[in-house]
Amino acid sequence: MSDVTYTGQTPVPPVPEVEEHPHHPFLQHHFEDLGQQHEASTLGMWCFLTTEILFFGGIMLAYWIYRLAYPDAWSVASTLQNTTLGATNTIVLIMSSLTMALAVREAQLGRRLGIVAMLFLTLIFGSCFLGIKMYEYHAHWQEGLFPGSAWHWNENPELAPKIQLFMTFYWGMTGLHALHMIIGAGLLLWFMWRAWKDQFGPEYYGPVEIMGLYWHFVDIVWIFLFPFLYLIHGHKH
């Protein structure tokens, strides 16, 4: 007791040894190393995608409840869709997923211009998808297939109210999907800029991978929306 002098100051921790190799500029201080940081970010993104799966899943559940209740209306409503454009858009989106996966691969290999090029192609395919979608929206608007006061489609008066319900799901689900695509396009532009500034490489490709997880998820949503909305007319109850 007697040899401890109270100075009123907190003890100063020992000064850490100066590291010979400086940290990677993008290693956050709360991670041990880039490997741990990569795993944590992948896990975190999947936790976010869980909420997205349940978000779109909940809407699809509501869709199925009404599809089973009104099978005839759903069949007729599906014939009002442009299947050729829907199928084309599915292929376009799958191509954008391929180039997104290749962008991650280019990042893993540390090929700066390769990343930029693949992200650019992904952006082009994504924009094509949105362009075709806007064309379809315009046609549906003209046909009076927008629910509410703009609705004037009445070829089948008996089924029209239920088809309006189908179209509510159509606009809602494809609209939310398109919103995700637009956010993805913004992310692609940002990531093209970051790749151009040479911020990604074999040690640090995590962000491109996470961007890819988002983009592929949006692709998966469309893989389900395409048969749900465009391809019901083959089967009649």
Add this chain to the structure above:
Amino acid sequence: MDSATHGTAPDHTPHVHVTPLWVYFVVFAALAAGTILTYLASTVDLGWANTPVALVIACVKGSLVILYFMHAIHSTRLTWVVILGSFLWLGVLFVLTFADYLTRSWAIY
């Protein structure tokens, strides 16, 4: 899951698993074929089977994207728990809801 290299043991080195190009192109071809197949299947009258066929094709396509494009096949076991957990809860949502709707004798089904 590549448990031989990325198992439960802590692996603190950045692991880069570069998938060969042909894998990506084969998966892309399978996804495109699946799209054409689901379209063709919808033009044939399979009776009650049309809907299950479309759902199975969509699930296979989605699984291919998750496994190969999203690299789930090389991810850690903890990530697998989160991925499978997502679909488990989605399944609970569907099963319990339809256990109600489909068993209401007074409903429109």
